[in-house]
Amino acid sequence: MGSKNIYERFIWFDHGVRSGKYPNATSLSGQFEVSVKTAQRDIEFMRDRLTCPLLYDKTSKGYYYEDDTFSLPMVYLSSEELASLLIARKFLQDISGGYIGKELSAIIEKITTILKRHVAEESLIDNALSFQLIKYSPAPEEIFKAVLESCLKMRSLSFTYRSLTRDGKTIRTVDPYHLLNYMGTWHLIAYCHLRHALRNFVFGRMADLKVLENTFTIPKSFNIQEHLQSAFGIYKGLPTKEVALRFSPQQARWIIGQVWHKDQKIKVNKDGSLDLSFPVASFREVMMEILKHGSSVEVIRPKALSDLIKEEAQKILQIYKV
Template sequence: MSGSIAYERFIWFHEQIKAGRYPNAPHLADHFEVSLRTAKRHIEFMRDRLGAPLVYKGARRGYGYDDASFELPLMPVTPEEVLSVLIARTLLSKTAGGVISEAMRRFGLKLLDQAARFGWEPERLDEIFSAAGHGFSPVPAAVFQAATRSLLDRKPLAFTYTSPQDEIPVNRVVEPHHLQYYMGSWVLIARCRLRDDFRMFYLSRMSNWKMLPDTFIPLPKDAWQSHVKGSFGIFQGREKTPVTLRFTPFRARWIRKQTWHPDQTLRDAADGGVELSFPVADFREVKMMILQFGADVEVVSPAALRTEIADEIRKMTRIYPTGDTAVEIMPEG
């Protein structure tokens, strides 16, 4: 018998006690159509293994609790399930203004009793797992809570938004449909009433937020799904352009092990390099990715992206002209 089935019986027995019905072994056996012997074992397990303060009340011919505040512990989980939650706590520790990390911390404390049974002390887990990153956008806890509550309750969210393109604050009222965690930043996909269309808003760029009292009817997933996935990176759209990049044999060692997009394809080049192809809806983010690899990558197609990269390199040569001696390189040894 699986642990989840047994736990369902524990929950029923617990709820009967909380409701003041004084259940006993025959009640448990009848309700779940199990033997009286099995029902008695379940009650013993609750008392001996789950710590339930069970007391048999002779006058009521059933069980009650010595401690009315008792609650059942978490459902038994596997070592892998415990480990996955505790690692997630570490990975999300710096996001959402501490809202997620605090919730994970509280949940993690409940799981530590389970973890201790597997020989995993909290100090050891903190020592052997960590998460690192840079360039992420911290979000005030109140903003994150307002956004998630608006999503769950289907209530419009009003805020002032400052776009990085022009740094001009604009008041917005939006209908949140999806919250995405992307590369260290929380991004809200919402229907903007000002633009009468779906837009993407970084929570870190919101201020003066307020959840409005009225509700809205969410639009079908097809109306906003193109803003979440389909193309490379955070910039999405309905129209996609196939991009092909050729990496040198040296850089290909890493690229072959990476996933840039679920629909990517890899093709080995004759020189030992590799060609990576994937769909893109907007060149802005992929340009930054390409430039970080320097001379280890070449844009094969499309021509428009190749031209944009070439223009960017020309601008860089004006900053770092040939023969520039502004930076002194110290000799080795």
């Protein structure tokens, strides 16, 4: 309520200045029943923090704008909020690998305008921070727009989908529930009419999208946060198994500060090694994560996953003719 009242005073004072009424601390104080000291602090805040070009006219005993083209920001942003905007701006740019749609470009342009008003040097905006993804899959604009429209308007979506594991394509009709950017790749979580179940679709394998007229409702039993946190990685909605890994003492220094899953369990052993356990719905992604750590990790359980890692290791040896 306090912030709302303060900004109401800013708007009133700005209108008075624009109308040529030469408002001052006394008139502001009387209008809102605050002390003259409080009113004067408001005026100083407008001048120093909101960069209002206020000048005092001794003859009229009030304030006017040195630049009559100045526009009072519709929303005041604190330094913390500005930092959040800066992060959002960079994230939108970097996660797309340089590509962003027209709508996102417009948003970034507005954010940049706000930031420039408050940051002393323009270069600080782009040089302060960045995001770097080892790999990512930018979503084509037409796909992103169609999926987002169907999701927000709760209208079914049809498209041709190319499977990753099987050759050929299928025509899918889905009810979009949620858009997810996972590790730089856009996914659609939706109810599939063909499979009669919840499925995950990768934007890059979708084509010939069409937003349909028929609408849908998301079941009350569906909770997106519970769904996303149900298991490690991108594979969700399937029965889970607990995976237990043991990392070498050297690798443990890196792993101990990482969160692989909200329900993970960590145990540091006497020799400095670290045991990490968490639920998974599919071995496919966790296998890639394990192989990334090479000989610094061992699968403790389940045996089925350990056997898969052994088979993959044998295939690697064959490639290098060892």
